Amino acid sequence: MDINKDFLKEIGKKIIEIREKKGEKQSDLSFHTGLEVSEISKYEQGKINMTFKTFLKFAHVLDVHPKELLDFEFDIKRHKIK
Amino acid sequence: MDINKDFLKEIGKKIIEIREKKGEKQSDLSFHTGLEVSEISKYEQGKINMTFKTFLKFAHVLDVHPKELLDFEFDIKRHKIK
Numbered sequence: 001m002d003i004n005k006d007f008l009k010e011i012g013k014k015i016i017e018i019r020e021k022k023g024e025k026q027s028d029l030s031f032h033t034g035l036e037v038s039e040i041s042k043y044e045q046g047k048i049n050m051t052f053k054t055f056l057k058f059a060h061v062l063d064v065h066p067k068e069l070l071d072f073e074f075d076i077k078r079h080k081i082k
Numbered sequence: 083m084d085i086n087k088d089f090l091k092e093i094g095k096k097i098i099e100i101r102e103k104k105g106e107k108q109s110d111l112s113f114h115t116g117l118e119v120s121e122i123s124k125y126e127q128g129k130i131n132m133t134f135k136t137f138l139k140f141a142h143v144l145d146v147h148p149k150e151l152l153d154f155e156f157d158i159k160r161h162k163i164k
Contacts, residue, residue, distance in 0.1 A: 004135050007148070050134060053086050060158050066089070070149035076142050 003079035009046030010072045011055070016044050018062050018069070032061040085161035091128030092154045093137070098126050100144050100151070114143040 019029060026044070030037045035057070042048045043058070059066040101111060108126070112119045117139070124130045125140070141148040 003138055003142075007134065007138060052089060052132060052134070052137075055134075056085055056089060056158070056161075060085075060161070063159065065152075065156060065158060067149045067152035070147075070152060074147060076138070076147060077145065079138075079142070 004049070005046065006079065007074065008048075008050060010074060011050065011069055012044040012046040014069050014072055015058055015062070018064060019044075022062065024062075029058070029061055033057045086131070087128065088161065089156065090125075090130075090132060092156060093132065093151055094126040094128040096151050096154055097140055097144070100146060101126075104144065106144075111140070111143055115139045 019026075026037050026040045029035070029040050033040070035043075035054070039048070043050060043054070055069065056066060059069055062069075101108075108119050108122045111117070111122050115122070115136075117125075117136070121130070125132060125136070137151065138148060141151055144151075
């Protein structure tokens with residue numbers, strides 16, 4: 001499995017986890033980031049590539065340190081890098 | 083200051099910190115990532131934009147969980163997002 005896809009899926013799950021913990025809906029994130037709800041949904045499913053700029057937007061809107069969006073199990077050595 | 087630039091600078095410093103702790107040189111990272119030494123130097127100075135793919139390459143070569151590359155002080159709310 002492509003390391004990038006795996007990683008983006010985990011970030012998406014973490015965004016959902018934090019968003020729901022804060023009682024926010026996708027539409028709230030859409031309002032604060034300027035991203036469409038459909039885009040947010042794709043990011044949350046790890047379906048589209050994410051730039052650091054977008055990554056920081058999520059951290060900013062969710063009011064968390066960016067490293068919290070990477071706080072998941074991820075065995076880097078299990079993946080080949082291309 | 084642009085949130086992106088600040089953030090990339092901090093990641094660069096963290097790459098240097100971990101690389102030196104592991105006794106590796108930029109040329110070692112260049113060999114393992116396929117990136118030119120000059121590119122590695124620019125990433126370490128936060129001078130060029132970094133994709134998640136490159137970010138994961140650094141984590142992989144330095145053998146750290148990606149979140150360790152974001153383990154620095156960063157007050158997300160002090161920055162405006164554009």
